[in-house]
Amino acid sequence: MAEPVHKKIKMLITIVDRESGEDVVRALRGEGLHYNMMLMGRGTASSELLDILGLGETEKYVILSFIAEERVRQVMSMLESDHELREAGNGIAFTVPIGSVGGPTTLAFLSQLAERLKEEGSIHGNISKGI
Structure with missing residues (x-):
């Protein structure tokens, strides 16, 4: 009989523009995260405010993935470098612990x-x- 699995996991939430969604999911799969749920989302800022700020589309993908806690830094680093999430307006990624x-x-x-x-x-x- 197998030993019980006691691995801490987190939900990784990544929010990106619609044109980047598929690329991000491919990258996550490349990192071994094979359960990714893509949800359509939309920002809440008004069009006038977006025009004033020079920001683009409000249509987003919200990508939900599950990741072992020890892999979070590696995957976040990949997202920041390969998908430029450190740059303003390119998206955001964060984790939530799963209790x-x-x-x-x-x-x-x-x-x-x-x-x-x-x-x-x-x-x-x-x-x-x-x-």
Whole structure:
């Protein structure tokens, strides 16, 4: 029987312009974050204010990913350098700690361990059936 998984995970929230969304998701997948949910969003500033400030589109992608705590610095560094999130107006990324999830299978899935556990044959249910 496999040992319980006690890996601290965080939700990574990345907000970028719509034209950058797919590139950011590809980069996150390249870093091993395979569960990424893209949501359409829109900024709240009025068009007049955006024109005065010289800012562009208000349509955004909000990308939700789950990441092991020890990988946060590496992935944030990649986002800052490769996608220029340090530059004003290019987007923002931040993490929120996850206090608990609904069971060990969910934790394994969200913490990117599902494939390793599936290969070892140490988990059951939907993940071992290939979802």
